[in-house]
Amino acid sequence: MAGLSHMRSGMVSVSVTVDGVRRTADVEPRTLLVHLLREQFGRVGTVIGCETSNCGACTVLLDGVSVKSCSVLAVQADGATVDTIQGLAAPDGTLHPIQQAFHENHGLQCGYCTPGMVMRTVSLLQENPDPTEDEVRAGLKGNLCRCTGYQGIVKAVQAAAAALSTSATSTSAERTHAASEVTS
Numbered sequence: 001m002a003g004l005s006h007m008r009s010g011m012v013s014v015s016v017t018v019d020g021v022r023r024t025a026d027v028e029p030r031t032l033l034v035h036l037l038r039e040q041f042g043r044v045g046t047v048i049g050c051e052t053s054n055c056g057a058c059t060v061l062l063d064g065v066s067v068k069s070c071s072v073l074a075v076q077a078d079g080a081t082v083d084t085i086q087g088l089a090a091p092d093g094t095l096h097p098i099q100q101a102f103h104e105n106h107g108l109q110c111g112y113c114t115p116g117m118v119m120r121t122v123s124l125l126q127e128n129p130d131p132t133e134d135e136v137r138a139g140l141k142g143n144l145c146r147c148t149g150y151q152g153i154v155k156a157v158q159a160a161a162a163a164l165s166t167s168a169t170s171t172s173a174e175r176t177h178a179a180s181e182v183t184s
C-alpha cells in the first residue's frame with residue numbers, strides 16, 4: 001500500500017482501485033474501509049452486520065486477500081485494490097461460479113451474510129481449491145449466518161470448488177488443443 005497522498009484540514013486523500021475502477025476520496029483518518037466503500041464509492045453490496053469484526057458480512061478482497069472491511073481503516077487501503085461483491089458477476093450479469101453455486105445449493109436464506117460469505121469463499125478457494133467439508137467450515141468460521149443455514153453454504157462452497165476446477169480443466173484443455181492446432 002502506498003503512503004498517504006496528502007493531508008488537509010484533518011482529511012486524508014486515499015486512492016483505491018475498487019472493482020477495477022480507480023477511485024479517490026477525502027476521508028477522516030478514523031474512517032473505516034467499509035464506510036468508504038458504502039458511503040463514498042456506492043458499494044452498498046458490502047454490508048455491515050456488527051461493525052466489530054465478528055460477523056464477516058463486510059468481507060471484501062484487499063489486494064486479493066479477504067478482509068473484514070470494518071476492521072481496516074480506509075487509509076490502510078490507499079494505493080490498494082479492493083474487490084467487492086458488486087464486481088464479481090460478469091459485466092453482462094452472468095453470475096460468478098461461486099454466486100451460481102450459492103444460488104443452486106440454497107446457500108442463502110435472508111441473504112444478509114451472503115456478500116461476505118461469497119467474498120470469503122473466493123479467497124478460501126484460492127487458498128485451497130478442493131477443500132473438505134471440515135476445511136470449508138474452518139475456512140468460513142469468521143463468517144456468521146444468523147439463519148444458521150450453514151449446510152447449504154458448505155454444499156455451495158464445495159459445488160463452487162468443483163465448478164471452478166472443471167472450468168480450469170476445460171480452459172487448460174482448450175489451450176492444449178489450440179496449441180496443437182498451431183503446431184500441426
Ligand code: FES
Nearest residue numbers: 049050051056070
Ligand atoms: S460488519 Fe464487519 S465483521 Fe461484522
Ligand code: FES
Nearest residue numbers: 109111113145146
Ligand atoms: S442467509 Fe441469513 S444471515 Fe446468512
